Amino acid sequence: MAYLNSQLIKIGNAVINTTVGAVKTNTKMIIIEAKRMSDEMTTIGVFPEMAINGYYPEDWLQTPGFIIAGWEQLMLFAEESSKFSYPTVYVVGVALKHNGSIFNCAAVVCMGKILGIVPKVHLANYNVFHEARVLTAGVAYYVDSIEGIPFGDLIFKFPFGTVAPEVCEDIWTGDGPMERRAYSGADIVVNISASPFRVGVVETRDQMLATRAADNQVLLNYCNLVGGNDSLVYDGGTYVIQNGVFVQRTTRKVVNTTFCVVDMNETLRRREQNITWQSAKREYLERHNPVQTIHATEILGSKYTDHFDGLGTQFEYYTDREHRVFPPAGHKYFLPGQVATSQSSDPRTEYFEDLLDITRIGLRDYFDKTGAFQRIVIALSGGNDSCLSLMIAYNFALEKFAHLYGDVKQAAIKDFIWCFSFPTKFNSEETKNVSRQLCEDLGVTFVEVPIGALVDMKTQMLNDMTGVVPTAGSIPLQNDQARARGDLMWGIANRLRALWIQTGNMSEKAVGYTTVGGDLMGAYSVLGNMFKSVILMLIQYLHDKYRCSGLKLLLATKASAELAENQHDEDDLMPFDVLDTCIELFAGRKLMPVEMFYYLRHNFPQYDFRQIKDWIKKFIHKFLNSIFKWVQAPQAVHLGALDLDRERALHLAVVNRCLEWLNLEALDDIQ
Known part of the structure; x- marks a missing residue:
C-alpha cells in the first residue's frame, strides 16, 4: 500500500578507502559499489572527494598524465554506468583540468552520460590543507564546458x-x-568530502552540517572518505540531514555502503512553511541571477523517462511500508534526537577509542598502500611510548589476520611483529620485564640483546677520532646509546623488509628530548603527534580494558629514557602536564611567554610561581633549538589541530632568532 503524499527517494553512500594515484583500482571499487546501488534501485549514489584520483595527491596534480588518467577513468565509469539496470544518478569526485587550471570536481553521471561537472569553490588552505598551492577555485555563476560537458x-x-x-x-x-x-531551486545538496580526523572534529562536523541543512532548507547528503594516506587519516561516515534534522548518521572509521530512504515532500513542506527562508530567497533572486540548471531529462531522453512509465510516481518502488524508514521503537517525536533515542556515550571512552582506531588505520594503510614492507619492527624499551606503539601495531595485526584462527593466527602475528630490546647497564630490570611480559601477553616475537659492549666500542672510536672524552652521564654518551640502537634497527628493518615504527611522542620531540639517528628515527610514527600526558592516560585506559599483565607492570614504572644513572624524564624536563600545556599555549595558541605564565599559574596553583617562570624559559629555549630535530622525524599520524610536522601543519623556520622579540626578560618583572 502506498503512502499518500509521499515522494520517496533512496540515497546510497559508498564510503571507500582510496589510494593516491591508484586510478584504476579506485575506479574499479567505484564501479562495483555503483552497480550494487543500481541493483538496489537507488535514486542517488554518492562517492567521496577525488574518489577516482585518491585524496590528497599534492604535487601529483601538476603532472599532466595524472590528470589525463583520472579523466579516462571517469569516462570508463560513465560507460560502465550505461550497463546498469536502474538509472541511478551518481556523484563522484575527480580532479580535472580546464583552460590550463586544475580543479577539484564533483561529476554527475547517469546512464552512461556525464551530465555536468561542478568544481570546488572554496579550497582548503589552512592547518594540514594546502589545496590552493596547486588547485584553482571554481567561480560563482561561471559556466563553460569540458569536451562538450557542462x-x-x-x-x-x-x-x-x-x-x-x-x-x-x-x-x-x-x-x-x-x-x-x-x-536557485536545489532541494538536495550532495557534499562529497575527504575530511580527516582531528580531535573534536566530530562534534563540530555534526553541528555544522545540521546548521547548513537548516539554514538552506535542503536535504543534505554528506559522504566522507575513509582510510589513511600518508599522515592524514580520513574517518569516513555519512550523514543524511533533512532541513536540519538528522535522518541517518552512519558508523565512522569503516568502509561501507549504506542506504537511506527519504520523503522529499517533507523537505518541500518545511521549505514552504519557513517564511523567513522564503523571504530571503525572494530578496536574493531580486539581486542575483539564479545558478544555471541542467535539465537531466533533456540530456538522457526517453531511455531515462521510460523507466518510470506506468508508475503512479517515480518513487513507488519505495512506498511500501517494508521500505519506509522509521526511528527506533519508543522514539519520542517531541524530544530532541539524542534525548528521544536515549543514546549516550562516555566522551572519555570515545576519545580514547578514536585515538586507538585512527592510529591503527594510519599505520595499516601506510603499511598496505606503500607495498614496501612485510613485517613490523619496534625497538621496545619497556617505556610508555614503545609499549603503546606495540599495542597499536598489535591491533593492526589482529585486523590483518582476522581471517585466521587459533595457532595459525597466533603464528602469523608472531612472525608479523618483531620487538627488539637493547639494554645497557642503565636499563632497569623493571622495564626489561615489562618488554618481556608484554610480548609474551601478545604473542609477538621478542629478541633481547644487551649492547653495552657495542656502545663502549663505538664511544671509544668516537673519542679516539675527535680527541674529546665526554664526562659520565653527559648528552654525547646518552646519544651514543640511542644511535647504537638506531643503527641496529635500520639494519634489522632492512633484513626483515619491515616497517620500523618510530615510537617517540610529540611532547619530548618538541623540546629535543630525542636523538637524531636514534630514537627519532623510523619509517612511520603513530605517536609523533600525541602528547605524553595523553599517552599515559591511554595506557591506563588500555590496562583497564584488557587487564594485560605487561601493562600492569608498565604502570608501576616511572618514565625514563634510561640513558644515565637515576634518570627520570620529568626531572630532566618538567611535569608532563606542564610541558604539554606549554606546547599548546606557545605553538598552538601563539601566546607570548608572559601570557603563558598567567595561564600556567592559574592552571597549576600547586607549583611556585618562580618555578613556573623557570619552566617557561627552559621550554622556550629548548623548543626553538629543537626545530631542526623534529623536521627530520618520520611522518606521524595527524591527530589534532597542532602537529609537529613542518610539511603539513606547523610551518616554522628552522633558522631563527626569535628570542629577540619573545621578551623572556619580562618574566623577571612578575612578582
Whole structure:
C-alpha cells in the first residue's frame, strides 16, 4: 500500500578507502559499489572527494598524465554506468583540468552520460590543507564546458528533485555555494568530502552540517572518505540531514555502503512553511541571477523517462511500508534526537577509542598502500611510548589476520611483529620485564640483546677520532646509546623488509628530548603527534580494558629514557602536564611567554610561581633549538589541530632568532 503524499527517494553512500594515484583500482571499487546501488534501485549514489584520483595527491596534480588518467577513468565509469539496470544518478569526485587550471570536481553521471561537472569553490588552505598551492577555485555563476560537458556553477533538475553537488570545504564555509544554489531551486545538496580526523572534529562536523541543512532548507547528503594516506587519516561516515534534522548518521572509521530512504515532500513542506527562508530567497533572486540548471531529462531522453512509465510516481518502488524508514521503537517525536533515542556515550571512552582506531588505520594503510614492507619492527624499551606503539601495531595485526584462527593466527602475528630490546647497564630490570611480559601477553616475537659492549666500542672510536672524552652521564654518551640502537634497527628493518615504527611522542620531540639517528628515527610514527600526558592516560585506559599483565607492570614504572644513572624524564624536563600545556599555549595558541605564565599559574596553583617562570624559559629555549630535530622525524599520524610536522601543519623556520622579540626578560618583572 502506498503512502499518500509521499515522494520517496533512496540515497546510497559508498564510503571507500582510496589510494593516491591508484586510478584504476579506485575506479574499479567505484564501479562495483555503483552497480550494487543500481541493483538496489537507488535514486542517488554518492562517492567521496577525488574518489577516482585518491585524496590528497599534492604535487601529483601538476603532472599532466595524472590528470589525463583520472579523466579516462571517469569516462570508463560513465560507460560502465550505461550497463546498469536502474538509472541511478551518481556523484563522484575527480580532479580535472580546464583552460590550463586544475580543479577539484564533483561529476554527475547517469546512464552512461556525464551530465555536468561542478568544481570546488572554496579550497582548503589552512592547518594540514594546502589545496590552493596547486588547485584553482571554481567561480560563482561561471559556466563553460569540458569536451562538450557542462562545467561550472551548476545544479541538476531531475523528476525527483534538483541536486546541487559540492565538494568538502564548500560546506565548511558559511558563505559557500549552497545558499545561492538552494535559492536557485536545489532541494538536495550532495557534499562529497575527504575530511580527516582531528580531535573534536566530530562534534563540530555534526553541528555544522545540521546548521547548513537548516539554514538552506535542503536535504543534505554528506559522504566522507575513509582510510589513511600518508599522515592524514580520513574517518569516513555519512550523514543524511533533512532541513536540519538528522535522518541517518552512519558508523565512522569503516568502509561501507549504506542506504537511506527519504520523503522529499517533507523537505518541500518545511521549505514552504519557513517564511523567513522564503523571504530571503525572494530578496536574493531580486539581486542575483539564479545558478544555471541542467535539465537531466533533456540530456538522457526517453531511455531515462521510460523507466518510470506506468508508475503512479517515480518513487513507488519505495512506498511500501517494508521500505519506509522509521526511528527506533519508543522514539519520542517531541524530544530532541539524542534525548528521544536515549543514546549516550562516555566522551572519555570515545576519545580514547578514536585515538586507538585512527592510529591503527594510519599505520595499516601506510603499511598496505606503500607495498614496501612485510613485517613490523619496534625497538621496545619497556617505556610508555614503545609499549603503546606495540599495542597499536598489535591491533593492526589482529585486523590483518582476522581471517585466521587459533595457532595459525597466533603464528602469523608472531612472525608479523618483531620487538627488539637493547639494554645497557642503565636499563632497569623493571622495564626489561615489562618488554618481556608484554610480548609474551601478545604473542609477538621478542629478541633481547644487551649492547653495552657495542656502545663502549663505538664511544671509544668516537673519542679516539675527535680527541674529546665526554664526562659520565653527559648528552654525547646518552646519544651514543640511542644511535647504537638506531643503527641496529635500520639494519634489522632492512633484513626483515619491515616497517620500523618510530615510537617517540610529540611532547619530548618538541623540546629535543630525542636523538637524531636514534630514537627519532623510523619509517612511520603513530605517536609523533600525541602528547605524553595523553599517552599515559591511554595506557591506563588500555590496562583497564584488557587487564594485560605487561601493562600492569608498565604502570608501576616511572618514565625514563634510561640513558644515565637515576634518570627520570620529568626531572630532566618538567611535569608532563606542564610541558604539554606549554606546547599548546606557545605553538598552538601563539601566546607570548608572559601570557603563558598567567595561564600556567592559574592552571597549576600547586607549583611556585618562580618555578613556573623557570619552566617557561627552559621550554622556550629548548623548543626553538629543537626545530631542526623534529623536521627530520618520520611522518606521524595527524591527530589534532597542532602537529609537529613542518610539511603539513606547523610551518616554522628552522633558522631563527626569535628570542629577540619573545621578551623572556619580562618574566623577571612578575612578582
